Amino acid sequence: MEEWDSSTKSALTQIPLLSIRAGPRDGAAWTQRLKEEYRALIAYTTMNKSNDNDWFRISAANPDGTRWTGSCWYVHNLRRYDFLLQFDIPVTYPATSPEIELPQLDGKTHKMYRGGKICLTVHFKPLWAKNSPRFGIAHALCLGLAPWLAAEVPILVDSGMVKHKDEEAPSAESCA
């Protein structure tokens, strides 16, 4: 951890850690875990906003909190690129991390598994494994998705794979 960039590091230290080891099949314990997830997300979003570094929206897509949808964006050369964001909470959560999906980028980059799941294997999975169950959704976004966007979006844009929405011809198919 010592060698992550300082802004990620300081953000990480301010996201509350979670404590309850419970997955979506654990009933009441899962509800407690969900509360912790919300707390961490609220803290992280608030912090991003106050640092003028707001970069995602996420909310539960079902009452059980097992599916989450939203969006995220990345600014490259002063232009903002938006992507839909979604993931399921796996049954083995929090032993395994959520597999974050950017469905619009499916098939556009090698650093992605089938169905738009971003590749977290190298930079994030070892961290998650070491910190389970203390890491939650907010940590997955901060340490998993954010670095992925920072590494991939500039390449996708520069190679022409991803176009800014202003440049897309109105008749062009959307990339979904």
Next chain:
Amino acid sequence: MLCAPGCLFCSAKIEEHIVQVMSTVKAGTSRRSKVKDMSAEVVDSNPYSRLMALQRMGIVENYEKIRDFSVSIVVSKGVQSAITDILTKGGRSRLHIWDVDTGLLGNVSHHFFHREQVGMTKTDAAVQTLSDINPDVILESYSLNITTVKGFEVFMESLRRRNSKNDGNGRNTGVDLVLSCVDNYEARMVVNQACNELNQTWIESGVSEDAVSGHIQLLIPGERACFACAPPLVEAELALRGLRHYVFGVVASGVDERTLKREGVCAASLPTTMGVIAGLLVQNALKFLLKFGEVSPYLGYNSLKDYFPTMEMKPNPQCVNSACLERQKEYLLEKPARDALAKAKIEAEASPKNEIPLHTDNEWHISVLDDSDISALLSDELPKGLTRELPCADEHQEAAMLGDTSVLADDTDLEELQRQLDALNAS
């Protein structure tokens, strides 16, 4: 014509021949009908004579028993092709095949897939092809992501469901064995979860990201380490291959995330490695089901050095998987009965030998000390003179964690928290 890169059938001439062959297949000339009994009779039309010869040679007691078995295969990669292929040719009675993908053209090169099946789910394609190869096998295909809550329930249900015929076998589930051929940690943990909960023995298989090594592992809940007991083997394998540096190096040196290396796809694939691992997996599945030979608890394969390490892992008494802990408790409770059985077996084997003296004279007065005190061998106690330097860690202490939980078990309304996040999202 479009073809997957690396496809062996690219040249036009071969393609012509393939078309010819395919047309004869479609005409239905080669499809055989179902076989009622597996016979050892050696005639051209009997697909099983060579398999049944295993009985005559005394390797397998009753090969025909194979028709009573059910096996569930969870797949998401090429090992599947080889496995289901071999298993089907082995003449099994019931196979469940689980997968999440539809086939892509790229799959033609390494999956059990024909070009005209592109777009079908991989499992449906497999069922189609396999039932052509061996109509005696009952195939069931499922296409669903088992890591989701819904997919997991369907998965558990398919494992629990019994064939009316096999009801009386005293099994916990409707299958005899689960074979895992998935390509990611999450899916393995899900299979592990299901098998721990159902007390179902399973064999896990894997090929490393660089496609030159692999492993199979027999997991018996409670008796052996479950997949969550030990830290992911992937990490150990990476370290063995000197890749740990690479793995953590990327993260550790990445002062600026933009400098992250970006080197093509996340994993390589080599059909021969998959073939070897698939062969090892099915061989051991057959040994397990038909009870011949020994099934290694863990068998590794390093193709660069042709090195096959084996090892055994005890379950972790501090495993985070609660179902695993329950199985461990059950296993310990059955220990006295097991010990008695083992003792009886050893004594039964030892007794006939004592009847005849091995040597009539003993010029040098050599005597063999009796070290067959079985109870000492079977108990976990240390031999005399040895002490443990560190206290036994078998008693799991989760004090710190539990303390936190009680502090945080507040009664703030979940909806209130949701509203707070929504408000933040809206602004």
